[in-house]
Amino acid sequence: MSFPHLDLAANAHDRAGERRVDDAWLDARWEDPETRVLVVAGTRIRPVDGAIPWLPPADAPYDGRRVLLGERDGRAWFALIVDPEDAPGERGEWVGLRAVLPRLAGVDAEGADLAEAPLVFHAVGMAEWHWATRFCPWCGGTLEPRLAGAELVCTQCGKAQFPRTDPAVIMAITCGEPGSRDEALLLGRQSAWPTGRYSTLAGFLEPGETLEDAVRREVWEEVGVRVGEVTYFGNQPWPLPASLMLGFLGRAESLEINVDGREIEDARWFTRAQMRERAESGDLVLPGGVSISRSLVEHWYGGPLPGSW
Incomplete structure (x- = not known):
C-alpha cells in the first residue's frame, strides 16, 4: 500500500550547495523573472486563495534576508525572511506551517501538482532557525548570514552556526499474534486534544541514545508498557519547528497501561475491529493523512480508515 506521509517528500529539489558561495550566480538568479520566492514573515506564510504564493523576485518585498533553497524545474527558488512588523497585509493573514499541510501533497481538484512540500518545508525550517538563532551561543555576539x-x-568570536534538526521517534506498538483477530495497536491521547483524538506515541531522542532505545524509553515513560523488538518503518521531515520524525514498529512485552498523566492522558489497545467500528462512528479520530502517524496506523490496519484530524 502507498503511504500518504511520503507525499510530503515527493519531488525534492536540488539544494545546489555549491552555488551558495557564488555571489554572481546568486545575483543573476535574483534578477531572473523565472526565479520563485516564498516570503516568510518571521516563521509564518501568507496563503493566497489557499495556495502557497511563490513570487518572482520583482514582486517580493525589497528588504529581507535571502535564503537559497536550490533549483528545480529549471529555475532557482529562494525564501525571503522578513520582520513580521514589515510584512504586507493583515497580521491574521499570516499562518503557521501546520495550517497549510493538507495543501502540500497530492493534486487539487483540477489535477494540478501540489507536491511542493520539500521547498516549503525547507523555507519555513530555515526561517524558524534564523528566527530562533539571534545571538552567538558562545559569546552572545551578533550573527551574520553566510552561504x-x-x-x-x-x-x-567567528564561531559558525548551522541549522539543526531534532530527531524524534514515532511508533506503532502492537501486541498479540501478528495478523490475528486479537492483535491490537497502542494509541494514546493528550489532555489538550479534543475528545476522541488518538495517535501513535512519539518522543525526542536523548543524547547518547539509539533510536530503538528511544522508542522503548518513550513508551515506558508515557504509558508503562515494555517494548522488545523494534524495527524501522520510514521517516518524515517535520519542521514544526525543526524535527525529523523517524517511524518504527515495536512489539510489546507487557500489556498493562499506566499513563504518566503529564504527557499522556489516556492510552488504549485497539484491535482492528474496534478501530474500524470506532473510526466509522466518529468516536475515534485518527491523525491526518499527511502524517507518518496515519501511515503507521494504516500500515498495521492493512488499508485506509475513515476520519482524520
Whole structure:
C-alpha cells in the first residue's frame, strides 16, 4: 500500500550547495523573472486563495534576508525572511506551517501538482532557525548570514552556526499474534486534544541514545508498557519547528497501561475491529493523512480508515 506521509517528500529539489558561495550566480538568479520566492514573515506564510504564493523576485518585498533553497524545474527558488512588523497585509493573514499541510501533497481538484512540500518545508525550517538563532551561543555576539543563508557566523568570536534538526521517534506498538483477530495497536491521547483524538506515541531522542532505545524509553515513560523488538518503518521531515520524525514498529512485552498523566492522558489497545467500528462512528479520530502517524496506523490496519484530524 502507498503511504500518504511520503507525499510530503515527493519531488525534492536540488539544494545546489555549491552555488551558495557564488555571489554572481546568486545575483543573476535574483534578477531572473523565472526565479520563485516564498516570503516568510518571521516563521509564518501568507496563503493566497489557499495556495502557497511563490513570487518572482520583482514582486517580493525589497528588504529581507535571502535564503537559497536550490533549483528545480529549471529555475532557482529562494525564501525571503522578513520582520513580521514589515510584512504586507493583515497580521491574521499570516499562518503557521501546520495550517497549510493538507495543501502540500497530492493534486487539487483540477489535477494540478501540489507536491511542493520539500521547498516549503525547507523555507519555513530555515526561517524558524534564523528566527530562533539571534545571538552567538558562545559569546552572545551578533550573527551574520553566510552561504546564502545556510550559515550564521558570529561577528565577535567567528564561531559558525548551522541549522539543526531534532530527531524524534514515532511508533506503532502492537501486541498479540501478528495478523490475528486479537492483535491490537497502542494509541494514546493528550489532555489538550479534543475528545476522541488518538495517535501513535512519539518522543525526542536523548543524547547518547539509539533510536530503538528511544522508542522503548518513550513508551515506558508515557504509558508503562515494555517494548522488545523494534524495527524501522520510514521517516518524515517535520519542521514544526525543526524535527525529523523517524517511524518504527515495536512489539510489546507487557500489556498493562499506566499513563504518566503529564504527557499522556489516556492510552488504549485497539484491535482492528474496534478501530474500524470506532473510526466509522466518529468516536475515534485518527491523525491526518499527511502524517507518518496515519501511515503507521494504516500500515498495521492493512488499508485506509475513515476520519482524520
